[in-house]
Amino acid sequence: MDIVIRAAVMFVFVWLVTRAVGRRELSTLEPVDLILLIVIGDLIQQGVTQNDFSVTGGFLAVGTIAAMTVFFSYASFRFPRLGPIIEGDPVILVEHGEPLMRNLKRNRITLEELAAQARLTAQIAHIRDLEWAVLETSGQISFIPKQT
Amino acid sequence: MADVPDQLVLKVARDREGRRDVLFRRTAFTAILILLVLGLLNLFGQRPQTSTVDHPAATLELTAPSRVRGGLYYEARFRVDAIRELKKASLVLDSGWIEGTTINTIEPSPISEGSRDGDLVFELGHVPGGQEYVLYLQLQVNPTNVGRHSHDVQLYDGEELLASLDRTQTVFP
Numbered sequence: 001m002d003i004v005i006r007a008a009v010m011f012v013f014v015w016l017v018t019r020a021v022g023r024r025e026l027s028t029l030e031p032v033d034l035i036l037l038i039v040i041g042d043l044i045q046q047g048v049t050q051n052d053f054s055v056t057g058g059f060l061a062v063g064t065i066a067a068m069t070v071f072f073s074y075a076s077f078r079f080p081r082l083g084p085i086i087e088g089d090p091v092i093l094v095e096h097g098e099p100l101m102r103n104l105k106r107n108r109i110t111l112e113e114l115a116a117q118a119r120l121t122a123q124i125a126h127i128r129d130l131e132w133a134v135l136e137t138s139g140q141i142s143f144i145p146k147q148t
Numbered sequence: 149m150a151d152v153p154d155q156l157v158l159k160v161a162r163d164r165e166g167r168r169d170v171l172f173r174r175t176a177f178t179a180i181l182i183l184l185v186l187g188l189l190n191l192f193g194q195r196p197q198t199s200t201v202d203h204p205a206a207t208l209e210l211t212a213p214s215r216v217r218g219g220l221y222y223e224a225r226f227r228v229d230a231i232r233e234l235k236k237a238s239l240v241l242d243s244g245w246i247e248g249t250t251i252n253t254i255e256p257s258p259i260s261e262g263s264r265d266g267d268l269v270f271e272l273g274h275v276p277g278g279q280e281y282v283l284y285l286q287l288q289v290n291p292t293n294v295g296r297h298s299h300d301v302q303l304y305d306g307e308e309l310l311a312s313l314d315r316t317q318t319v320f321p
Contacts, residue, residue: 002321006321092156
């Protein structure tokens with residue numbers, strides 16, 4: 001029973017941590033972000049399974065994490081008001097070629113990072129050529145170029 | 149000029165009206181920082197504390213953490229300073245010391261071990277006046293042993309109770 005409770009508590013805590021650190025850190029692989037992503041899995045495993053090396057323990061821990069994932073996903077789907085709390089919601093970063101500095105600042109994204117992402121993922125050289133740039137709930141930025 | 153992408157509402161996605169995401173993020177991060185500070189302040193263990201009780205015949209000192217977490221190894225050190233000769237010294241440990249805890253080693257080995265009303269008795273034997281006897285216990289907390297446990301210790305000389313320490317250990321999950 002303990003392992004199920006530990007896995008559920010750890011799931012909620014990791015969700016809280018991921019929401020607290022911000023979505024950008026979870027989708028990029030900058031050196032500091034890489035540290036978070038690498039160590040988090042290793043550290044929570046010890047807290048969840050502790051000295052339990054059994055297959056049954058593994059089933060219970062994985063099953064709990066899977067169940068919590070489905071539960072959160074269903075709650076977000078069934079009750080749309082919970083969506084922004086559980087997963088966040090999209091944020092517009094560029095509108096008609098103009099960067100929205102307030103939204104960039106709130107998400108700790110610099111113009112340099114935005115421009116780099118535009119070049120890398122959409123092959124767009126200038127921010128002014130963007131119609132929209134949207135920070136999605138996954139942490140990735142989608143770029144929609146201006147119609148020529 | 150292109151339309152707003154589907155499913156995006158400008159008031160929400162651009163102006164962030166009715167959204168408290170930054171506040172939520174800062175609150176959550178503050179909660180995490182508070183947790184870290186509490187950890188640094190030893191709220192969750194495992195820094196040892198020393199408790200001492202004096203008696204005209206002997207002084208009993210216990211150094212052990214009063215807060216630990218599941219799976220941790222720790223040491224409990226019992227120091228008996230004999231002021232006068234103790235002919236048949238013994239330590240009586242509350243059953244809370246051993247419930248859900250693995251004893252890895254006891255050094256030096258007591259002359260004998262026994263049970264008294266469910267408590268653990270370590271017979272130390274003869275301790276000359278003016279000398280000290282130090283007993284080390286190396287322990288490990290079993291992960292399921294969460295909660296508060298009595299860690300009382302009593303020092304006897306034969307059947308005479310010399311000193312009693314009232315302690316509690318809290319085990320965090």
